[in-house]
Amino acid sequence: MNRLEGRSIIITGAASGIGRAMAFAFTHEGANVLLVDKEEDSLKELHTELAKSNGRVITMTCDVSNEQEVAAVVSKAEFEYGGVQVMVNNAGIMDDFIPADHLSNELWERVLKVNLYGPFYFSREVLPIMIKKGKGVIINVASVGGIQGCRAGAAYTTSKFGLVGLSKNMAFMYAKKGIRCNVIAPGGVETGIGKDMKPDIFGAERAMSGSSNMLRMGKPEEIASIAVFLASDESALMNGDVVVADGGWTAY
Numbered sequence: 001m002n003r004l005e006g007r008s009i010i011i012t013g014a015a016s017g018i019g020r021a022m023a024f025a026f027t028h029e030g031a032n033v034l035l036v037d038k039e040e041d042s043l044k045e046l047h048t049e050l051a052k053s054n055g056r057v058i059t060m061t062c063d064v065s066n067e068q069e070v071a072a073v074v075s076k077a078e079f080e081y082g083g084v085q086v087m088v089n090n091a092g093i094m095d096d097f098i099p100a101d102h103l104s105n106e107l108w109e110r111v112l113k114v115n116l117y118g119p120f121y122f123s124r125e126v127l128p129i130m131i132k133k134g135k136g137v138i139i140n141v142a143s144v145g146g147i148q149g150c151r152a153g154a155a156y157t158t159s160k161f162g163l164v165g166l167s168k169n170m171a172f173m174y175a176k177k178g179i180r181c182n183v184i185a186p187g188g189v190e191t192g193i194g195k196d197m198k199p200d201i202f203g204a205e206r207a208m209s210g211s212s213n214m215l216r217m218g219k220p221e222e223i224a225s226i227a228v229f230l231a232s233d234e235s236a237l238m239n240g241d242v243v244v245a246d247g248g249w250t251a252y
């Protein structure tokens with residue numbers, strides 16, 4: 001408890017699944033959080049549930065793929081908390097396992113805008129604040145689909161590989177400025193990410209062909225505890241790392 005006391009932390013995609021578990025874990029550790037999601041009602045419920053937490057809680061609706069809305073969130077964090085010490089880019093969407101030959105421009109653009117442009121927009125906004133303070137942590141939630149080609153469709157896979165690349169570049173670029181950037185790459189986790197999915201039959205069959213090797217689905221809390229570690233000074237030497245959390249699935 002209190003490993004993140006007083007730290008100002010933005011979490012995107014906080015209204016459900018992994019982001020929601022992070023909201024509980026981070027406030028339990030005493031962080032002041034600014035929770036972001038596009039789902040206003042779920043954010044309000046979360047705000048009420050977190051009322052008794054250790055740290056302060058602010059919620060804000062924002063589409064992470066909208067530059068202006070992202071800038072407004074970061075301004076709010078500066079105004080309310082005096083800066084941003086930790087940025088967690090967690091919001092993400094799936095792509096119905098659609099392979100490249102029949103992937104529409106619309107889906108390709110939507111998935112890249114949320115999963116890759118969103119983290120880029122947030123990182124670009126928070127980096128000057130962190131550089132000025134000489135300290136900061138960025139945590140990007142990718143996927144095992146960001147290190148292997150066979151876990152999702154073409155758009156999701158591309159977005160998560162891109163996110164790993166962006167993270168490694170930022171990790172190296174800003175290492176001497178006191179900023180660390182690491183990636184969490186979960187395997188399957190029990191969340192709402194698949195609830196509106198209409199899986200492509202061919203793509204899903206190919207992507208799921210190795211799923212029998214997966215030990216079990218992870219729990220959102222098992223990813224949140226890794227994020228707490230990466231946000232804290234306990235991981236001070238870790239920078240540019242991809243922490244895989246899949247029970248050994250990709251070890252096969």
Ligand SMILES: NC(=O)c1ccc[n+]([C@@H]2O[C@H](COP(=O)([O-])OP(=O)(O)OC[C@H]3O[C@@H](n4cnc5c(N)ncnc54)[C@H](O)[C@@H]3O)[C@@H](O)[C@H]2O)c1
Pocket residue numbers: 012013014015016017018019036037038039062063064065090091092093114141142143144185186187188189190191192193194
């Ligand atoms: N669940 C899994 O099996 C799994 C596996 C690997 C990686 N991930 C990654 O974990 C992250 C969290 O996903 P989850 O599984 O908790 O899913 P989830 O659907 O339960 O939660 C994602 C949240 O992101 C929000 N969101 C989506 N688009 C947004 C946008 N444009 N702007 C703001 N918020 C937006 C949603 O409203 C939702 O609350 C994602 O980046 C996902 O790719 C999930």
